Structure formats: C-alpha cells, structure tokens
Amino acid sequence: MLRFLQGILFCMLFSASFQLFAKQELKIGVGNFPPFFVEEDQSGLFLEITEAIFEKLPEYQVKFIFMSNSRLAHEINSGKLLDVACNIFAGSEVKGHLSKPIFRYTDVAVTQKSKNLVIEQVSDLKNLSIAAYQGAKELLGKELDIIAKNNPNYAEYSHPKETTYLLATGKKQVRIGDINIFLYDLTHKQYSNGMNIKRNDFTIHRLWPDVYSHMAFKDEALRNTVDKIITELSTAGVFEQIYDKYHIN
Numbered sequence: 001m002l003r004f005l006q007g008i009l010f011c012m013l014f015s016a017s018f019q020l021f022a023k024q025e026l027k028i029g030v031g032n033f034p035p036f037f038v039e040e041d042q043s044g045l046f047l048e049i050t051e052a053i054f055e056k057l058p059e060y061q062v063k064f065i066f067m068s069n070s071r072l073a074h075e076i077n078s079g080k081l082l083d084v085a086c087n088i089f090a091g092s093e094v095k096g097h098l099s100k101p102i103f104r105y106t107d108v109a110v111t112q113k114s115k116n117l118v119i120e121q122v123s124d125l126k127n128l129s130i131a132a133y134q135g136a137k138e139l140l141g142k143e144l145d146i147i148a149k150n151n152p153n154y155a156e157y158s159h160p161k162e163t164t165y166l167l168a169t170g171k172k173q174v175r176i177g178d179i180n181i182f183l184y185d186l187t188h189k190q191y192s193n194g195m196n197i198k199r200n201d202f203t204i205h206r207l208w209p210d211v212y213s214h215m216a217f218k219d220e221a222l223r224n225t226v227d228k229i230i231t232e233l234s235t236a237g238v239f240e241q242i243y244d245k246y247h248i249n
Contacts, residue, residue: 023061035184039066101212109205129153131163132176
C-alpha cells in the first residue's frame with residue numbers, strides 16, 4: 001500500500017514538474033519574401049532578428065508560420081491563428097499591440113553607373129523612367145507622389161524582382177526600392193552568371209530616411225516584455241551585427 005501511495009505521489013510530482021517546465025507554444029506569423037523571410041530554409045534578416053529577441057524568452061517554444069504580408073494583419077486581427085505578427089507598419093488597421101520599431105527598410109534610388117546620372121534629391125527624378133515597388137509613391141512622400149502622377153514613364157510593380165530586371169536590362173533608368181532586396185536579387189544566377197552583372201555596376205542614391213515596421217501582439221504584457229528586450233539588444237549592438245551580416249550599410 002505504501003509503495004502504491006509513493007507511486008501516486010511520484011506521478012503527481014512528475015506531472016507538476018513537467019507542467020512547470022513545459023514551454024508555451026508561441027505562433028509567430030512572418031512574411032515570405034527574401035532576404036527578409038525565407039520559408040525554404042527558415043532563414044532571413046528579419047527572421048534572425050525575431051529569433052534573437054525570443055532567445056531571451058526561453059519559456060516559449062516559437063513556431064514560425066509563413067504567409068503573405070496582407071494576410072498577417074488579418075490573422076492577428078482574427079486572434080485565432082497567430083499570437084504575434086511580424087512586419088506590421090504603423091497605421092495598419094490591426095487590433096494588436098505594436099512593438100517598438102524593429103524591422104528596417106532602406107529605400108533608395110538605384111541607377112546604372114555607366115549612365116552617369118546625377119541624382120542628389122527627389123526632384124532630380126522627374127524626367128527619368130522609373131520602376132518602383134507597389135505603393136512607393138504613397139510611402140515615400142508628397143514630392144515623389146507628384147512626380148509619379150506627372151511622369152508617364154513612372155511605373156510600380158507588385159514584385160520587386162521586376163524592378164531589378166528592368167533596371168539591369170536598361171529598360172528603366174531608375175529603380176526605387178529597398179537596397180537589400182536589390183542586392184539579394186543580383187545574387188541570382190540570371191545576373192551573376194548569365195548577364196555578368198555585379199553590384200559595383202550600379203550607383204546607390206540615398207534620398208529617403210529609413211522606414212521601420214513592428215511586431216503586433218495579441219497580448220499587451222508580452223509586447224511590453226519584448227519592448228524591453230528590443231531596447232537591450234539594440235543597445236548591445238546585436239541588431240546592427242545582423243544587419244551587417246546581410247550587407248545593410
């Protein structure tokens with residue numbers, strides 16, 4: 001009888017211990033566009049930043065769920081599939097609690113170096129043929145918006161790789177978009193081998209300040225905890241080390 005009671009007590013203690021140390025699953029929604037989020041091998045710049053943050057919270061078992069950016073906001077609003085959504089911009093119609101700015105975009109104008117185009121300010125773009133990402137004229141200020149509306153050679157494309165191709169082949173004089181997406185595109189064999197195009201063949205014109213996106217959380221307390229970690233890692237230079245790894249300077 002005593003052994004039976006001891007067995008029951010052991011099982012109860014084991015169960016309580018397991019529950020105490022079991023990790024809570026945290027479902028984090030991320031996009032699927034390189035070099036920021038790459039589903040194929042669970043990698044990417046923004047994914048590494050997210051991993052660095054949640055390494056500080058070992059009580060959670062992180063599960064990344066890849067989906068389109070447009071679906072991220074919907075899922076965090078529904079509250080059914082996701083606990084956290086990455087890469088949410090301020091002003092987005094989300095019901096979640098936004099973190100401090102964390103994911104950095106560096107939008108630039110890029111031209112072929114051989115064209116010797118002088119572009120020192122946004123107004124210098126007005127008479128040039130331009131390939132930009134979808135929504136650029138709304139996000140990058142009134143001056144570009146006016147240029148876009150009055151320049152028949154300005155066009156926006158839903159896939160950034162299209163803008164890279166149009167610039168590399170000389171069909172457009174200027175590409176507007178994130179520099180890191182552009183540099184990633186150039187690593188494709190189509191450019192590095194087939195066309196023998198190198199990053200040094202282009203001039204980078206920095207005309208706009210960096211833009212940041214956020215994480216959105218269902219739980220406000222978790223958001224507050226993550227904000228403290230973001231400050232800690234930022235002060236320690238951890239994020240800049242990750243950006244440098246992806247040649248974002």
